[in-house]
Amino acid sequence: MSESIFTVPVGPQHPAFKEPENVTLTLDGEQVIDAKIRLGYVHRGAEKAFENRTYVQNLYLVERICGICAMAHQLCYVNNIETLLGIGVPPRAKYIRTIIAELERIHSHLLWLGVAAHEIGFDTLFMYVWQDREVALDLMERLTGNRVLHAANTIGGVRRDITSDMIPRIKKGLAHLGERTEYYKKIALAEKTIAKRAVGVGILKTQDAISLCAVGPTARASNVNRDVREYDPYSAYDEIPFDVVTSDGCDVAARIMVRIGELEQCVRILEYAAGNLPQGPISIRAPRSVPAGENVSLVEAPRGEDIHYCKSNGSDRPERYKVRAPTLANWASMRKMLIGGSMADVPIVLAAIDPCMSCTDRVAFVDAESGKTWAWSYEQLKKYAQKRSER
Amino acid sequence: MAIVSKEQELVADLKQRFGDKITESAVQRPRRVFVAILPDSLTEVIKYVSEKGYRHLSTMTGLELGQTYGVIYHLIEGNVVLSLKTNTLKSDARLPTIVSIIPGAELYEREVHDMFGIVFEGHPDLSPLILPEKWPSGLYPLRKECKIEAIKAELEKAKE
Numbered sequence: 001m002s003e004s005i006f007t008v009p010v011g012p013q014h015p016a017f018k019e020p021e022n023v024t025l026t027l028d029g030e031q032v033i034d035a036k037i038r039l040g041y042v043h044r045g046a047e048k049a050f051e052n053r054t055y056v057q058n059l060y061l062v063e064r065i066c067g068i069c070a071m072a073h074q075l076c077y078v079n080n081i082e083t084l085l086g087i088g089v090p091p092r093a094k095y096i097r098t099i100i101a102e103l104e105r106i107h108s109h110l111l112w113l114g115v116a117a118h119e120i121g122f123d124t125l126f127m128y129v130w131q132d133r134e135v136a137l138d139l140m141e142r143l144t145g146n147r148v149l150h151a152a153n154t155i156g157g158v159r160r161d162i163t164s165d166m167i168p169r170i171k172k173g174l175a176h177l178g179e180r181t182e183y184y185k186k187i188a189l190a191e192k193t194i195a196k197r198a199v200g201v202g203i204l205k206t207q208d209a210i211s212l213c214a215v216g217p218t219a220r221a222s223n224v225n226r227d228v229r230e231y232d233p234y235s236a237y238d239e240i241p242f243d244v245v246t247s248d249g250c251d252v253a254a255r256i257m258v259r260i261g262e263l264e265q266c267v268r269i270l271e272y273a274a275g276n277l278p279q280g281p282i283s284i285r286a287p288r289s290v291p292a293g294e295n296v297s298l299v300e301a302p303r304g305e306d307i308h309y310c311k312s313n314g315s316d317r318p319e320r321y322k323v324r325a326p327t328l329a330n331w332a333s334m335r336k337m338l339i340g341g342s343m344a345d346v347p348i349v350l351a352a353i354d355p356c357m358s359c360t361d362r363v364a365f366v367d368a369e370s371g372k373t374w375a376w377s378y379e380q381l382k383k384y385a386q387k388r389s390e391r
Numbered sequence: 392m393a394i395v396s397k398e399q400e401l402v403a404d405l406k407q408r409f410g411d412k413i414t415e416s417a418v419q420r421p422r423r424v425f426v427a428i429l430p431d432s433l434t435e436v437i438k439y440v441s442e443k444g445y446r447h448l449s450t451m452t453g454l455e456l457g458q459t460y461g462v463i464y465h466l467i468e469g470n471v472v473l474s475l476k477t478n479t480l481k482s483d484a485r486l487p488t489i490v491s492i493i494p495g496a497e498l499y500e501r502e503v504h505d506m507f508g509i510v511f512e513g514h515p516d517l518s519p520l521i522l523p524e525k526w527p528s529g530l531y532p533l534r535k536e537c538k539i540e541a542i543k544a545e546l547e548k549a550k551e
Binding site: 037038039040043045047048052083210211212213214226231232294295296298305307309311319320322324328329331332 | 420450452454495496499533
């Protein structure tokens with residue numbers, strides 16, 4: 001072994017990471033020659049918890065898998081249960097679900113664009129982008145009552161209607177977001193900082209993206225034309241025109257351009273949905289127990305294909321509920337992107353798949369705060385919540 | 392002549408090719424196919440369907456099926472999701488790895504190994520992906536026999 005080969009553990013706690021993960025890098029000088037992945041630092045055991053809660057209680061649990069793509073997970077869950085129940089959702093509810101899901105994609109992609117800008121040392125862009133993200137979050141708050149964790153869905157429909165006075169507000173917000181997206185597209189193409197740090201960095205070839213089963217914008221930036229909204233449409237996506245954005249750049253710059261292109265499509269979908277909102281009820285009553293069966297449900301979350309599997313046994317609780325969030329699907333490709341690159345590019349390459357560790361880590365029953373000396377029991381937590389709501 | 396869908400065609404093709412190895416098959420609804428196979432034909436079937444285009448392994452689900460542990464491989468081609476189900480004995484839970492056919496299976500097999508204790512023979516590295524370093528061997532969180540109390544007790548111990 002050459003003397004210049006070093007092993008450098010990065011994480012679980014590291015300034016370049018927003019969430020805990022661990023990558024052990026083997027370096028030859030500055031060059032990364034191997035990467036080993038270790039996850040699990042924010043595991044909360046959601047899959048075990050699903051089996052011990054009713055379908056209605058699970059509505060709240062599923063949203064808490066991830067704070068950023070809460071709507072995507074919940075949508076995947078309700079689609080799953082509604083299919084098992086054999087019930088359809090009113091058209092208005094389908095449109096409202098689509099609107100919230102697309103607003104969530106805007107907020108998530110802008111959040112990512114900000115983080116990516118920060119990772120390459122372009123903090124001005126980071127601040128501009130996050131300011132615009134507020135527009136999407138404000139709209140979300142108006143529509144659902146919450147900036148994140150919207151609690152928008154119920155089994156059989158949605159919980160809040162979009163009132164007619166909201167439509168002009170949505171359109172105003174969209175006009176602003178559309179304009180800003182165009183501006184960011186111009187910056188991404190012209191700005192030297194981005195070109196120098198992103199072009200040719202973190203290469204993932206098309207054939208590798210396919211064989212390593214990459215998903216979402218990561219796969220689409222490697223010219224893999226896969227978008228659940230298009231090949232397995234749910235909610236109102238089969239009625240709304242939009243394009244799947246791909247790029248053959250296969251690098252970090254392509255991942256930036258694909259996400260910006262998707263922002264444009266989000267605005268287009270939202271304009272159509274807000275302008276063509278059908279009239280009628282927003283939900284139907286659903287039974288509490290689900291007949292025995294099994295189903296696979298897919299949703300295009302902001303980070304890619306989200307897949308849920310449910311096996312029901314006729315009771316009011318699932319027999320088995322499996323969740324695979326998009327980030328886990330992209331970790332295998334991540335290794336490929338790091339190897340051969342430079343140590344200095346590791347943070348931006350890692351950030352470029354838009355990793356969401358809370359999404360990925362959800363299986364084992366591990367106390368997220370176990371490192372700390374205090375922990376709250378469920379009763380204490382309940383008391384605290386009740387005290388807060390009394391104010 | 393009745394129109395045969397892509398989903399029905401897939402089931403008919405697998406049945407014709409693998410005969411008795413297919414124990415159950417159903418087109419649950421458009422775009423969703425469930426097929427159960429015997430474990431000894433797993434590699435062969437995965438190889439065959441991947442050559443047919445089912446190369447995108449979306450995920451693997453481990454679950455309990457009465458006296459056995461089941462593993463479902465969710466494969467996608469175009470817009471069809473093929474959920475290929477196989478099982479293994481609880482007393483000797485092992486299946487062949489499919490990493491050489493679908494490299495993307497690496498992390499999913501590690502995850503199922505962590506959670507259910509199913510050994511994937513031939514896997515390059517089955518070290519824990521998710522469970523903590525000091526997790527006791529033999530305690531597999533998603534097995535039904537593993538109660539939440541046992542997991543809690545383990546976590547309490549880890550705090551000391």
